[in-house]
Amino acid sequence: MTGTPSAAKARVLSGMRPTGLMHLGHYHGALKNWVALQSTHDCFYFVADWHALTSHYDDPSVIARATFEMVTDWLAAGLDPERSTIFVQSQVPEHAELTVLLGMITPLSWLERVPTYKEQQENLKERDLATYGFLGYPLMQSADILVYRPEYVPVGEDQAAHVEITREIARRFNHFYGKQTDLEARATALLRQLGEPVLRAASAARTAWLERGDREAIAAARQSIHVTRVLSDDERELAEGWLTGARRAILPEPSVLLTPTSKLLGLDGRKMSKSYGNAIDLREPPESVEKKIRGMKTDPRRARRTDPGNPDDCPVWTLHEVYSDEARRAWVRQGCTSAEIGCLECKQPLIEAVKAELAPMQARIREIEAKPGYVRDVLAQGCARAQRAARDTMERVRDVMGLARLDASS
Template identity: 45%
Template sequence: MNSQSPQTVLSGLRPTGRVHLGNYFGAVRNWVRLQEKYRCLYFVADWHALTSDYADPSKIRQATFDAVADWIAAGLDPKRSTIFLQSEVKEHAELHLLLSMITPIPWLERVPSFKDQQQELKDRDLNTFGFLGYPLLQTADVIIYRAHFVPVGEDQASHLELSREIVRRFNNFYGNVFPEPQPLFTETPKVPGLDGRKMSKSYGNTIPLTASADEIRALVMTMFTDPNRIRRQDPGNPDICNLFQFHKLFSDDATIARVDRECRTAQIGCVDDKKLLAEIMVENLRQIRARREEIDRDPSIVWDALREGNRIARQHASETLELVRKAMKIDFPELR
């Protein structure tokens, strides 16, 4: 790649179905912005989903469609970003295997996400080779495209360090094949769930990005508010109120300032504030919702985007694997 070519950004999400607001503000919104400047590849990590959902993979197909449909509805442009399905690019699996030959097991066991997932999904049997190798597959996902950057939040940078260590080890053994992927720090505002915990489908506290207007209104009415505000006439504290966190995401500065002031002086009650917030969210998400409805009427928008994205991704991945095989002395041109 010459110095005039755009640098490569890669990121992916597991197919968990409809994108929720935590996914959107934590990843997808940044993806849309990054496609203006970089060569971007975004993928549905269906193999990663199998590391914890291997017992019942029946939902992956529909979840894949829903994820990509929401990505496109949110502004990802298949003509500007390569959108693909991990399992359709078999080179990921081959590179994962080759990297496993050089990666010490303790490196995998110490990854923070390994321990976090074990704790969060303790109702499932995660004592599998696939789950242990999850971070190694993540590394293969990134470096198979020789990506320069991986978008991360400030608290996620440590997860990328393993990939960088593996790249250094590989390059030390076989020559300078891979660039070390760098973290691309992006704005990732905190998005609480309806109950104040982190927004997560496992907690059942999400708001879908493409929820209908009525869905949004109903869900906002269930939001937890300032637990110390018992009566309507009691002053509230926006700093510990879920509603105010969502105002920061959706409302303009004047509205944020007014809600802050009126909450602290009990001029606005929680129910009225919920109604106000719901209408602001409905309006803010209107275009995304309309685009998703258009995609639902024509599902080929998703499948065509994935088909072309898979083709482009395979081409790039195949070129990288040729370099890897040659560096590792396991290429046999005589057999071709």
Template identity: 55%
Template sequence: MFVDRVLSGMRPTGNLHLGHYHGVLKNWLALQQKYECLFFVADWHALTTHYDSPEIIGQNSWDMVIDWLAAGVDPARATLFIQSKVPAHAELYLLLSMITPLGWLERVPTYKDQQEKLAGKDLSTYGFLGYPLLQSADILIYRANLVPVGEDQAPHLEFTREISRRFNHIFGKEPDFENKVAQAIKKMGSRKGKLYSELRNRYQEQGDESALIAARSLLEEQQNLSTDDHERLSGHLEGKSKIILPEPQTLLTQASRMPGLDGQKMSKSYGNTIGLREDADSITRKVRTMPTDPARIRRSDPGNPEKCPVWQFHQLYSSAETRNWVQQGCTSAGIGCLECKQPVIQAILDEQAPILERARMYEKDPAQVRKIIADGCEKANWLAEETMRDVRAALGLGYL
């Protein structure tokens, strides 16, 4: 039986900034409380665009893991691992490539977008073209059914669903499937087996979505069915054969767009970031020198918060009371820009304090960080191998 399992990863770009914290890590902290979570360092993905500078990947990976732990990702609740330490990712990526139409890869929107944004790099490589398929392998190998994604990544998840459907259609044809389905239904008992069949017929003959939901719920309640029987009946329910690689679903999470110091999205490429572990003096200096409403040339000039990048920080960090104070003080010239920035500076430093405290603990004990990752890699390898046994068997490679 498949469990609710979340998978998410980050490319090792080195020390993270507040954009990563508010856009991704805070969601991870909430998800680890509700689901089985796997969070991984996507070091192979880093090579798809930075193949010419591999020397930075190692240190960047460890720095990023410390940032995760400092932010509050809990290795007792989530599995943390490094992609390249689970070789089965590459194996599944290769096997999936055998059935992936070239046109599917070329139509992924980010393929051309990234080539244009990174025009200075030669990205006419198989690795870059195939990175959406590697992402699919990352998800499918853990049978992760929930994937938190932003709008820009939604096409990648739909691509993964298409790959899953294609794989199951081609390779999910199990010998004597109908007979095994009948035996599995018998195990449910006469009453529940009859109900399952009725719900299946309603869904397949009338397209009744409520019947599909009810049938899935019924299957989840069956404790006497093996994992294989659950897969067979789930596939039979929707007119498929055995589901080897289940389709992942989009996990809608609260999106928080962290502005940069210049009002654009916070990004290293724009040079407008505040590091997650940046020192207090540097943060203070950066915020104090942020651009403000260009109409406020003098202290006595009234301004408009909507035209000021600092206002975006207030919306994220300040209370309603503070925001009202800013609105009134700015539009009436009752406060100056430095006064306006001070609550933002203090809020960032307050948020950062427990993060820095945890970071110092892990910085002083790198062996502990490596043990966390080693343990996570061990579990990830075990989960991946479970899937790969089924995949190899489906492809006729389980004969050794």
């Protein structure tokens, strides 16, 4: 494996907690997008094993195994280690160092007000989550992102708010440590080099941001700079810093990359989740796919075959939204509301579609598992590549935070 992702593409970063085998909810909710992004972006994808410990610190026995299984499934689903940097959070200690350093500047109230903090404590009542680690998980998440200085974080619409605290922390960091007296002159000179139209568009975007908080204008300006030339790290600090204020952007604020997410539900009509036991795994054998979909809940109004139903109240419909074309969806809607088709008839094309989707992935899982050490090698290479990027950021961070250097150049 010798490939290196192109430095000319905008970087995206995303991670998943090692919960074990991937299911269709993971695939259609995130993984499929990760695979697609590989052709347009410089992708960094990581196993968030420290995050698994924030809520499952008392039962860590499954984390290591789940890491390998999950990455096997990622690879089988189409992640390509030649095009993506695939790594494990705990193998890149710079995540922890940046978490500690950002902890110095992050107000406690910012962490306490993260909506998922209270929500998760409510949802996981059986666990004692009144820990420092659990409170700090959004901070660690911010460090996970900022240590790679990505342009984008791919998220579904409902998670866009999660990136906000990362942006706030980056802004606060740059406010404290990014002071530079000649920033205005240097940044405008740099942008002028990229052409007067770029400078004009950037100036207008900067005004729109400073006066009205217009984030889209900033994202468009970034994009126009990006397509004109790939900036060096120093140039990017300067340009980003000037665009969003008057400080160098040592930790650039990432933008949200909104990605389409499916609303695919589990077998019982709740969100598909391993812990609810309502999932179809990517490794699900064909007979089991058939059995599970045949037994899937439907609109409760269709107690009898002759009762009409409504697809909008049926979890099976969320599968049709993913797997069926318009003609088939029209057939379902018409047949369901008039009771012309039965639920088993409605489910049959889905059984075929899911089996057809999973068959090549399962063949690939078998191939990967037949090569002992392959996943370990992929991760070792990914961790080394990730660490090079993280080290570069940490050198800058240590410098501006006034920490001593003991190497020969100091």
